[in-house]
Amino acid sequence: MASDWDWQVFCKDTIEGQVQPGCFGSQGDITYLDWLLSAWGWTLSVSLLALVVALTIGALMGVLRTAPSKGLRFIGNAWTELFRNIPLLVQVFLWYYVIPELIPSLKQVSSFVLMVFALGFFTSARVAEQVKAGIQSLPKGQRHAGLAMGLTLPQTYRFVLLPMAFRIVIPPLTSESMNIVKNSSVAFAISIAELTMFARQAGEETSRNIEIYLAVTALYFLSAFLINRVALLIERRVQVPGMIGGAR
Numbered sequence: 159m160a161s162d163w164d165w166q167v168f169c170k171d172t173i174e175g176q177v178q179p180g181c182f183g184s185q186g187d188i189t190y191l192d193w194l195l196s197a198w199g200w201t202l203s204v205s206l207l208a209l210v211v212a213l214t215i216g217a218l219m220g221v222l223r224t225a226p227s228k229g230l231r232f233i234g235n236a237w238t239e240l241f242r243n244i245p246l247l248v249q250v251f252l253w254y255y256v257i258p259e260l261i262p263s264l265k266q267v268s269s270f271v272l273m274v275f276a277l278g279f280f281t282s283a284r285v286a287e288q289v290k291a292g293i294q295s296l297p298k299g300q301r302h303a304g305l306a307m308g309l310t311l312p313q314t315y316r317f318v319l320l321p322m323a324f325r326i327v328i329p330p331l332t333s334e335s336m337n338i339v340k341n342s343s344v345a346f347a348i349s350i351a352e353l354t355m356f357a358r359q360a361g362e363e364t365s366r367n368i369e370i371y372l373a374v375t376a377l378y379f380l381s382a383f384l385i386n387r388v389a390l391l392i393e394r395r396v397q398v399p400g401m402i403g404g405a406r
Contacts, residue, residue, distance in 0.1 A: 167366040168194065168373070175364075190360055190370075197356035198377050204273055204352060205339045205381070211278025212338065213331075216285025217324075221315055223290045234286065242283035247344050250276045254348045269348045277345075281338050288330045292323030325396050332389035336382040343378075353377060 168191040169181035183189045188196075215237075222234030241249070253276040258264040264272070296319060304314030324331075346355035357374040361367040 163369055164366055165369055167364050167369055170364070172363070190364065193356055193360065194353075194373060194377075197351055197353045197374075198381075200270075200345075200350060201339065201342050201352040201377075202381065204270065204277065204342045204345055204350065207274045208277035208281060208342070209335055209338050211274060212281035212285050212334070214282075215279065216282035217289050217320065219282060219286035220289025220293065220323075221320070223286060224293045226311075234290075238283045238286045240283070241279050242287075244280075246277070246280050246341055247347060249280055250344055250347060252276075269350055273342075273345045273348060273350055277338060277341060280341070281334060284334050284337075285331065288327045288334065289320075289323060291330075292327035293319050295326055296322055325393075328389060328393040328396070332386060332393070335385045335389060339381045339385065340378065 166177055169177045169189055171178055171183055171187045171189050172193060173187060178184070178187070178189050181189055181191045183192050219234045219237045222230045223238065225231055225234070244252075250273065253272045254269060258267070258272075300318055300322065301314055304318040305311070309317065342352060343354040345352045346358065349355070353374045357370050361370045364370065
């Protein structure tokens with residue numbers, strides 16, 4: 159069966175299906191390899207920007223969930239429960255179809271930006287859970303020591319608790335970072351030209367589904383693997399000896 163595979167499909171242009179020398183298009187024509195790499199770029203762009211949103215908001219909500227104030231804890235818990243209990247695809251459709259109707263100014267926002275926020279907010283709920291667990295795993299004396307040194311509570315979180323907590327929760331955050339790449343595949347539902355959308359369209363055009371989907375699978379694996387390696391390197395450099403999440 160392997161002899162029937164046609165890997166030259168990636169060297170064909172997307173207009174006439176002619177094999178192009180070097181597998182890259184010229185004079186405005188693009189090959190399926192050009193399209194594949196462009197789709198990979200869109201996947202990585204959505205994933206990385208959504209990860210920034212998730213880490214920023216997730217850290218804030220994780221802090222609120224451990225705050226002394228009941229009101230702040232309620233906000234953090236409400237955010238987490240809301241975004242982690244609604245399926246991601248439903249959230250994407252809400253951002254694309256519903257929220258712009260409620261906030262007309264968002265109709266001018268591109269689907270790419272809406273996808274970044276949808277994926278970022280969804281993942282932020284999971285990050286908040288990890289940050290909360292990291293803070294609660296620290297000895298209570300850490301907070302008391304910071305306050306005893308004259309730091310305010312926000313300063314104690316910023317300079318004492320969060321740096322330690324993030325080091326502890328790097329392993330689960332690595333998993334969330336890898337998941338965000340995989341979850342970005344739902345972006346095809348709102349016509350973002352990422353890897354899954356490429357696979358569906360290119361497979362239909364070329365009828366070479368095996369080669370197309372194997373290539374897309376390889377790029378998803380490579381993306382997740384690189385994130386895992388980078389996170390592992392960071393973990394080894396900043397690990398806290400004797401704490402949860404230390405050397406493994």
